[in-house]
Amino acid sequence: MDIRTHAALHGKHALVTGGTRGIGRAVSQALARAGAGVTACYQRDLEAAAALERELKLAGGADHGTVRADLGTPDGVSRLVESYRERHSALDVLVHNAGAISHVPFEQLDAAEWHRVLDVNLTAAYLLVQQALPLLGPGASVVLIGSKVAQVGVPLRAHYTAAKAGLTGLARSLCKELGPRGIRVNVVAPGVTESPAVDRLSPEQRARYESMAALRRLGTPEDVAAAVTFLAGDGAGYITGETLHVDGGM
Template structure:
């Protein structure tokens, strides 16, 4: 068994910033042809497109909001046109907000559920005829799903729902050779963590066994492992990548 992904076709949602950017680049370095999508940050998309161009393979960066069914259909059609088939689907896109329950409106609830959980359903269901034999679906969940955090009831519910969806899909799609897994990050040092105070950063560091915050490449490594044949007997699992938090 090898980690080599030469010639495999991959799509990464939320693929131009933070964890998604690291995943897109690591898959490309491992040999994949990568289609990365983004919602709105044109500068990040342009930078990733430039960086992917320096990596062997056929790569594309496409605008799509995966919370919108029509955009998911367009993204899948682009993958069909540009790649022909899919060996790896990484659903990393998602939104988060911090709102107390008393002020959590239905629109905010739906936005977070749709971009995280519903988007995974849409992406997998729309891609069924594109998946190759032994395809790998990888969702990016969160350690918070089994812990819970105040002000993030909608986000926690969405990520917990991804665990259940992963378990069901692994059983339904397994006979077709398709594996479905989740990677659940802890606190990762991305632009979202940039606003943490020094005190909060130290608190989070002290909560991990390894004494540091995670880095996007830590998550990318787990994703590439799950995309490869080295994990060919792993499905339905949630792998916590949290430094022993």
Template sequence: MDLGLRGKRALVTGGTRGVGRGIVLALARAGVDVVTCYQQESEHVASLERELKETGGRHRVIQADLSQPVQVARLLEKVAEEWDHLDLVVNNAGAISHIPYAQLPLEEWQRIVGTNLTAAHLVIQHALPLLREGSSVISIGSKAVDAGIPLRSHYTATKAALVGLSRSLAKEFGASGIRFNVVALGVVETENLHGMPADQKELMVQRYSAKTALGRLGTPDEVAGAILWLASDLSRYVTGSTVSVDGGIS
């Protein structure tokens, strides 16, 4: 099905691994020109660059530590040098850690908030001059907001805040035709899962698959499907919403 995305322009943060990588490649295959970013050099960066080159289109993979406001501004300056507008922004870059709340250091709270929330705010704010009627802004959220998960209070707080941010911005920029939504994820198979010892991986897959209505984990491609829909005109009346891509997890 042609979603009418060919020739559109997108910024996807944190796009060299996991869910972000799946989103970047799905957009590129749909004919979207994509800029994405990464924090540290790795083989994931080089392999993504190769795949994007083989896919065709005008793409860039840029190093940027989004926990640093100056680097967020620089990233968007580079995007503006390439293009005069953006049709899609996906706030995917994020960080997580597992720490008992009573022992949660202020520095770790600030790191998670800075990466997951403040960076998304700054990306959107710096992207505003490039957004236009029909542009779509999507932030990657988490079903942890509904479930509440021990040891992740700081992470969950940032994902809940993204919902409030998106709903407020949907109201503020609705008259301009710019849409803001959140895609809330359940458990998705990524490199982190596949990098676990076999017995630990099997336990994780069984445990979380049993919590879903579909009886399995999700894939980055399935997350990308929701992003493609929210980027297209098929969702042009959807804004201020949270779309759950979680296999019916409970």
């Protein structure tokens, strides 16, 4: 499969967390198709990382790679940034897609699980942007992968919803603080998107979710990746502090 297309991001470098599976994999591929050199972070799945590296090589002409890191800890974030810094002196596109989720009734939600989900989804974003700041220059784009749940709420996911809502607030504040440096910060908020978890839905559950979207279908990782690639490029040069919902009109 040849993933080369246009080169709107030619010569730029991108770092994508959670970048080897699902939405993150599609984002990594889309940025590479646009000409960027992509470094994709992953936590466990060595096979997925190796497969992505093979696919990215087909983009040609750019420096691609993967890095293993646990973003649930401050040390893991620091190691990721340092590993990137050893290979590159600048970062043009930073995409925080790594996430954690669980389904727990609120009265049973203990502090450890609250912190686990908040740490990966939200705290890692704060640490990642802060530590990557010396690499981010004028024209750089930060894209945080949020979720539709931040706007509507979902039972059994109070911790996940709070984390994703926090990303929106973080982006709004950072856009004002980092804007004078020429750094843009935005959120892409997917709705129900095709994934292994969605594959486990019953036909009735899937039909219900499809009926909730104005476009009468679920989203795809490629739908989300297209939005991220747009926000990463110069075509979105005057867009910052925004949350772009990729939810089919849900």
